[in-house]
Amino acid sequence: MRVILELALTHIAGRGRQTLVAILGVALGVGFSIAMAALMQGTEKDFIAQLVDTMPHVQISDERRTPRRQPAEDLFPAARFEGLRPKEDRRGILNPAAAVASLRSWIPGRMAQSLRTQGVIRYAGRDVGVSVIGIEPEIEAQVSSVAGDFVEGSFDSLRAGGNNIVLGDTLANRLGASVGTTVQLVSPTGQSRGFKIVGLFHTGNNARDEGETYVLLKNAQILSERPNAINDIRLRLDNPEAAPRVARQIEAELGYKAVPWQEANESLLEALVVRNVVMYTVVGAILLVAGFGIYNIISTITHEKARDIAILKSLGFTQGNMRSLFLIEGLALGLGGSIVGWLIGFLLCFTLSQIEFKISGAAVGREITNLPLYWTPWHYAIASAFALVSSGVAGYLPARQAARLNPVDIIRGAT
Amino acid sequence: MSTLIEAENLTRILPAIVPVTLVRDVSLMVSEQEFIAITGPSGSGKSSLLYLLGLLDRPTSGTLRIEGRDTSQLDDDELARLRLESLGFVFQFHFLLPEFSVLKNVELPMRKAGRLSASQMSERAAGLLEDLGLAGHLDKRPDQLSGGQRQRVAVARALANDPQVVLADEPTGSLDSKSSEQVFTILKDLVKKRGKTVIAVTHDMDIAARVDRRIHLVDGKVVSDERVAQAAV
Numbered sequence: 001m002r003v004i005l006e007l008a009l010t011h012i013a014g015r016g017r018q019t020l021v022a023i024l025g026v027a028l029g030v031g032f033s034i035a036m037a038a039l040m041q042g043t044e045k046d047f048i049a050q051l052v053d054t055m056p057h058v059q060i061s062d063e064r065r066t067p068r069r070q071p072a073e074d075l076f077p078a079a080r081f082e083g084l085r086p087k088e089d090r091r092g093i094l095n096p097a098a099a100v101a102s103l104r105s106w107i108p109g110r111m112a113q114s115l116r117t118q119g120v121i122r123y124a125g126r127d128v129g130v131s132v133i134g135i136e137p138e139i140e141a142q143v144s145s146v147a148g149d150f151v152e153g154s155f156d157s158l159r160a161g162g163n164n165i166v167l168g169d170t171l172a173n174r175l176g177a178s179v180g181t182t183v184q185l186v187s188p189t190g191q192s193r194g195f196k197i198v199g200l201f202h203t204g205n206n207a208r209d210e211g212e213t214y215v216l217l218k219n220a221q222i223l224s225e226r227p228n229a230i231n232d233i234r235l236r237l238d239n240p241e242a243a244p245r246v247a248r249q250i251e252a253e254l255g256y257k258a259v260p261w262q263e264a265n266e267s268l269l270e271a272l273v274v275r276n277v278v279m280y281t282v283v284g285a286i287l288l289v290a291g292f293g294i295y296n297i298i299s300t301i302t303h304e305k306a307r308d309i310a311i312l313k314s315l316g317f318t319q320g321n322m323r324s325l326f327l328i329e330g331l332a333l334g335l336g337g338s339i340v341g342w343l344i345g346f347l348l349c350f351t352l353s354q355i356e357f358k359i360s361g362a363a364v365g366r367e368i369t370n371l372p373l374y375w376t377p378w379h380y381a382i383a384s385a386f387a388l389v390s391s392g393v394a395g396y397l398p399a400r401q402a403a404r405l406n407p408v409d410i411i412r413g414a415t
Numbered sequence: 416m417s418t419l420i421e422a423e424n425l426t427r428i429l430p431a432i433v434p435v436t437l438v439r440d441v442s443l444m445v446s447e448q449e450f451i452a453i454t455g456p457s458g459s460g461k462s463s464l465l466y467l468l469g470l471l472d473r474p475t476s477g478t479l480r481i482e483g484r485d486t487s488q489l490d491d492d493e494l495a496r497l498r499l500e501s502l503g504f505v506f507q508f509h510f511l512l513p514e515f516s517v518l519k520n521v522e523l524p525m526r527k528a529g530r531l532s533a534s535q536m537s538e539r540a541a542g543l544l545e546d547l548g549l550a551g552h553l554d555k556r557p558d559q560l561s562g563g564q565r566q567r568v569a570v571a572r573a574l575a576n577d578p579q580v581v582l583a584d585e586p587t588g589s590l591d592s593k594s595s596e597q598v599f600t601i602l603k604d605l606v607k608k609r610g611k612t613v614i615a616v617t618h619d620m621d622i623a624a625r626v627d628r629r630i631h632l633v634d635g636k637v638v639s640d641e642r643v644a645q646a647a648v
Contacts, residue, residue: 003527314510
C-alpha cells in the first residue's frame with residue numbers, strides 16, 4: 001500500500017544519521033562478504049587449477065585395490081584365502097600395448113605410459129636417491145606439465161642419441177652438475193649407466209625439482225631389467241571433473257588401480273571444504289552483526305514513533321498495516337545497504353585485483369602474482385539475500401511489537 | 416432520530432494485581448445530531464468511556480452497538496475499519512504526524528480508506544481545511560502552526576472520511592480561552608450545520624454548560640445524564 005510505503009520512507013528519512021549508520025553497517029557487511037567470497041573462491045579455484053594442471057588427472061598403476069582372487073575362490077564358494085604372500089610380479093601392467101590401445105579408444109583426453117622406478121645418481125662422490133621415470137618424449141609432452149617448466153632443453157632433447165637424462169634444477173645444483181655433465185645412474189637391480197644431462201626443469205614443487213628424473217622409456221626398462229614393462233599410465237582429460245567416473249570405468253575394465261586427482265588430493269580438498277565453512281561462518285557473522293544494527297534502529301524508531309502508531313491506529317489503520325510499516329522500514333534499510341554494499345564489494349574486488357605482489361624465495365615459478373579473484377553474480381545475490389532476510393527479521397520483531405501496541409496506553413500516557 | 420451508539424452495561428476493568436474498574440456498568444444511547452459532553456472529576460473514567468465508545472478499547476463486559484452492529488463480534492481489523500469510516504477522533508494534543516504537511520495529515524485517513532482518487536482526496540482535504548479557516552496553511556508542517564490551528568487541523572482530519580460521530584478527548588484542554596472558543600464553535604457547527612454527533616470529554620464547565628446533553632461520571636458510573644434545553648445553546 002502506498003500510504004504505508006510513504007510513511008515508512010518518511011520515518012527513515014527523518015533520521016538521517018542513524019539511517020546512514022544502519023545502511024553503512026549492512027553495506028559493509030555485504031561488501032566485505034562479497035570481496036571475501038570472491039577472494040576465497042578465487043584462491044580455491046586457482047589452487048585447484050594448479051593442482052589439476054600439475055598432476056595427471058587419472059593415474060593408473062600396476063597395483064590392485066584388493067588382492068587378486070585365487071582360482072580356488074572362483075571354483076568353490078566356500079573357499080577363503082587370507083594373508084597370502086603376493087606372488088613376485090615385476091612385469092608391471094600386463095600386456096600394456098593392448099591395455100593402452102583399448103583405453104585410447106574411449107578415453108576423452110590424452111594419455112602417456114611410462115615405467116617408474118627408483119635409482120641413485122652418483123656424481124662427484126655424491127649419491128642422491130631419485131625416482132626415474134622412463135617416458136616417450138612426444139607423448140609425455142602432451143600430458144605432463146613439466147613440459148612447460150624447462151629451464152634448459154626439453155623432453156625432445158632425450159632423443160639426441162646416447163643415454164640422456166633430464167632432471168630438476170635443484171637436484172642439478174645439489175650435485176654440482178649442469179647441462180652436458182655425465183652422471184652415473186644406478187638402478188635397484190645393480191645396473192649402472194652413464195647418462196648425460198640434456199635438460200633442466202623448474203616446476204616450483206621442491207619434491208619434484210629435487211627428486212625426479214626423466215629418461216627414455218627404453219633406457220628405464222633396460223636399467224630395471226624389465227623389458228617392455230610399463231607400470232604407470234597417466235591421463236590428461238579434456239574435462240578434469242570427469243576424472244572419478246573415468247577412473248572407475250578403467251578399474252572395471254583393467255582391474256588395476258586408477259586414482260583420479262580428487263582421490264589423490266582428498267585431504268587437500270577436505271581442507272578446502274573446511275575453509276569454506278570457516279568463510280561462510282565469518283561472512284554470516286558479519287551480516288548478522290549488520291542485522292543487529294537494523295534491529296536496533298527499527299526498534300528505536302518504533303519506540304520513538306509509538307505516538308504515531310497510536311494515532312494511525314486510532315485513525316483506523318490495522319495491526320497488519322503497522323506490522324508492514326516497520327517491516328518495510330527494515331527491508332528498505334536492508335535494500336539500501338545491499339545496493340551500497342554491492343558497490344563497496346565491487347570496488348574492494350577491483351582494488352584487490354589490482355594489487356601485485358612479489359613472492360620471495362627461489363622455489364617459486366611466477367615471480368609477480370595478482371590475487372586470484374572469482375567474479376560471479378551469485379556472491380552478490382547471496383550476500384544481499386542474506387542481508388534482506390536478516391533485515392526483514394530485524395524489522396519484523398519490533399514491527400510485531402509495534403502492531404500490538406494498545407493506542408489507549410499511549411494516548412493516556414501523552415495526556 | 417436514529418440511534419448511532421447503543422451501550423449496555425459497559426464495564427471496563429484493568430487487569431492488575433488489584434484490578435481497577437475504569438468504567439462501571441454504563442448504559443447510554445447516542446442519536447444523530449447530538450452534542451454531548453462527558454464530564455466528571457479526574458479519574459472518573461470519562462476518557463476511558465470515550466475510548467470504549469471509540470472502539471480504541473474493548474469493554475470487559477457489556478455490549479456496544481455502533482450503527483446497529485454488535486462490536487463484540489468484530490475482530491481487530493473490522494474494528495479498525497469501523498473506526499476509519501464511522502468515527503473521527505480529536506485528542507487533547509493534536510496528534511498530527513510531524514513529518515507530514517497539514518494537507519497530507521488530513522489526507523491520511525482517506526488514503527487508508529482508498530475510495531477517492533488522489534486529486535479528489537487533496538481537493539476534499541483542502542476544502543475541509545478552508546472551512547476551518549486554514550486556507551493559507553495547507554503546505555505547512557504542524558510545528559509551524561499555533562495550538563488552536565493544529566487542533567483545527569485535527570478536526571479536519573477527524574472529518575476526512577465523513578464519519579457520523581466525532582469523539583473529542585479534552586479538545587480544548589491545552590488551548591487558551593480564545594482558541595478554545597474557536598474550537599468549541601467548530602464542534603458546535605459540526606452538529607448544527609453538518610449534522611454530526613459530537614461526544615466531547617471535557618472538564619471545562621463553561622463548555623459543558625453549552626452543549627445539548629451532559630453526562631456526568633463519578634468513579635466510572637453515570638450519576639447524571641441530562642438534556643439541556645435548546646435555548647441554552
